[in-house]
Amino acid sequence: MPLVAPDPTRTVPLPLREQADVRDRWLTQRLLDLLPDLMDRAGIDLWLVVGREYNEDPVLATLLPATWLSARRRTILVLHRSDDGVTAAAVSRYPVGQFLPAWSPEDDGRGRTEDSQWAEVRRFVEQAAPRRIGVDVSADSALADGLSHTEHQQVTEALGPWADRLVSAEDLAVGWLETRLPEEIATMDGLNRRVVEVVEEAFSPAVLTAGVSTATDLAWWLRQRLADLGCEPWFHPVVDLQRAGVPPLRRQGTLLPAVGYDEPVQPGDLVHCDVGLGSLGLKTDSQRNGYVLRPGETDAPAGLRRALAVGNRLQDLTTAELVAGRTGNEVLAAARRAAAAEGIDGDIYSHPVGVHGHGAGPAIGRWDDQRGVPGAGDRVLCPDTVYALELCVRVPVPEWGGQPVRMALEEGVALTGEGVRYLGERQIELLLIPAT
Known part of the structure; x- marks a missing residue:
């Protein structure tokens, strides 16, 4: 049956x-x-x-x-x-x-x-x-x-x-541990959609009040909301802010937000979160980015929108290399070559997800080391597996005086005999957050 x-x-x-x-x-x-x-x-x-x-x-x-x-x-x-x-x-x-x-x-x-x-x-x-x-x-x-x-x-x-x-x-x-039934993949699609619903609630005036709410407040709200829904997070949610005039910190070759976690969110901020839930013995791992509108604005600055588009492009280049039979290190090297050919400055650090958030299977880079992962990176990609397509790009924003932003993205994707498909809705537009 x-x-x-x-x-x-x-x-x-x-x-x-x-x-x-x-x-x-x-x-x-x-x-x-x-x-x-x-x-x-x-x-x-x-x-x-x-x-x-x-x-x-x-x-x-x-x-x-x-x-x-x-x-x-x-x-x-x-x-x-x-x-x-x-x-x-x-x-x-x-x-x-x-x-x-x-x-x-x-x-x-x-x-x-x-x-x-x-x-x-x-x-x-x-x-x-x-x-x-x-x-x-x-x-x-x-x-x-x-x-x-x-x-x-x-x-x-x-x-x-x-x-x-x-x-x-x-x-x-x-x-x-890594191989998924079709029904499990279908369920993970639904779980990823539920994560987005919760994040969209967090990134709304019902929860986020500019000038009052902090990144720490939002992280705890996300954790509590997931717990109340019965979808316990498998790690404490991460929320961080980037702001014009507050240049990011450079650590181990990448950029990290410099706005303090306990500083109130302000109009004009780029708000980023990393959230994972668990249900039915399966885990999700996804990230979302939002922009707090300034008075009179109806959209995010073009520079921030371009940064997201560059991140989407790096996703495309990476998924094109997700082919069964290749090792994680081979996928990483090929995607980085393709990104370099297009002048994209970014890092790829994707990983299996399923029974565990950082699941069993081939590692595809690490955020602090883009040379390949010994051991886990040598494992071969197999059909009927699921990955957190996790990466970031660094893009200067003209409206911020050329200050770079780190646009970090993470989406669930399934690798099956029919190729790669996204689980849930892929983010291609910034979530717009009214300031009031």
Whole structure:
């Protein structure tokens, strides 16, 4: 039975009970439709995901039932690839959703519960006889490095001679975390639209009062509003101001706003925010820019509007290079060459987004280093993944006496077999904020 994507435009978030139903159905579909190919791609026959309560592997949370808010005692999930698909079993003290229960400590009569649990893992491995056993250890990806030191020791001891077949499951863990179902992408489209709605509310006279409201006030308002909606932000919102006559600071090769966070917003200010929310186990990460109109103005100065257009152009040049099969570093280098050819002064620092705000997958630059990202930047872009297209440009504004502005932009984009598409509405015009 195909899944029906929730309609975030109807209500974001959905009631918690409906969210749980959707998330559990997504998990079933992911295990059936995504995991076999991901295991084949990584060359792993059996995947062990292990975590103890309050010290969970980041991957574990994506495999647990929606009603589980953490692991319970020690939770061990065993995912075995066979000709019939993937057998998902739980060697756990409590039943784990749709995972097959593979152990009952009351019935096995093998002494201490902990010893018995690891003995059952060993028995499962012996029956499966895998060639390569994946565990979540990684030097390059924190999200694929969730197996604690103690658990790694115990896995190794429990498997005995089978421990020689242990390998890093980095490619599998990253693939599992970064790959999205079509329904998940549709939901992220709706979540991005909801972020814009909240920002537009913040950048309105209902919330922002010129001469009174500060960037700090607006950041806290955004956080509170998202919390009240049930879409908790995954980082504290950032709001900053740029103003004619207050030149930006230059730090590590880029420009940073010099107006204090506790100074009231003034007419003529460029107001920028960076906001991310979470719902249905998915995250967004997006930025918006607004202009506070001066008395008598009906639009932002042409120089600020041009700065946004230059930023949009850098987005175009970057999305043109977002091609499956390329590495993040290759995308970065190609987009920067294209930008240099057009005389654009900017930085690109895009990243995957999905289960985590700064998600698993290929990094495409960093704001403080445009030479490429060792490790994460060498990962290859894959279809059915989502990115925060994050970048900035530096453009002089004639109306501000040639003072440069840093126009920072961030939009969700999905990379599928049909190419790249924006999630939500891409910003191509400044939000205009009346001063009164």
